[in-house]
Amino acid sequence: MYKVFVNDTPIIITSSLKKENNYLAYRFNEIVFDEILHQLKNNTINGIILYSTDLEQDWRIFTQNLKVVPAAGGLVLNAKKEVLFIYRNNTWDLPKGKIEKGETIETAAIREVEEECGISNISIDKKLLTTYHIYNQDGLNLKETHWFLMYSDYQKELIPQLEEGITQVVFKNKTEIEAAFQNTYANIKLVYDTYQET
Structure with missing residues (x-):
């Protein structure tokens, strides 16, 4: 499916x-x-x-019918099992971005999380799923995002990548995640639900 x-x-x-x-x-x-x-x-x-x-x-x-745009990102957990979120375009999201030429999917996922969140010490646990969404930018595009479950023990201040329109980066607990889901994308809920099922 x-x-x-x-x-x-x-x-x-x-x-x-x-x-x-x-x-x-x-x-x-x-x-x-x-x-x-x-x-x-x-x-x-x-x-x-x-x-x-x-x-x-x-x-x-x-x-x-579409230009496929491969991307990769992560659902990142800290030691408290909180999830790393970014706030971009007035919406809560998970860190992700386009795969660059010559990059593996895993390398791109880690790079994008590091760049967007100002975080390091990230490790990939496993692949969660691939999500798809269609958007219009110079024609119809299909963003194909490969999501990984990741961990980080990073303790320092998180720094949002302002030039990418990210204004906040924060780890959220279960209650905070439920509140964030009042203002997020359907794909992000799908990623989180997949993580909950593992």
Whole structure:
């Protein structure tokens, strides 16, 4: 299954015929890509399910319409099991960024967390998941973000990367995370839920 967000509305591409969430449902081979995006951008629907008979082939077809932008980031825990958050564009987020040419996904994830948060002593525990969202910038882009569970024992002051629009960097406990989730992206909740399930 693939879940792609447009704003915070999901397109679910799946081979499962199970109906969920009162989303509109279509067969993948019967859709008009631009019409679906138009519906999602105008927030006229809660979500769309696309039924696929060949998930990997249909995913390739789906991504042909988009410029894929690979990125990597981390859900970083400290010794108290608090989660590292950044505040950018008036929204709580997790640190992440584009993978540079010649970089491994893991190296990019650590570099982005270090740069955006002014933190060091980061280690990767494991891969959590890959999230997808579509945005419009010089055409349609599909940001494909590889997320890792990370740890750091860093004790010094965290420094937000102001030139990237980040104004706060903070470790949050469970109660603070719930409050932050009133003002975050659906993908970030997905990353946190995946971590909670591990």
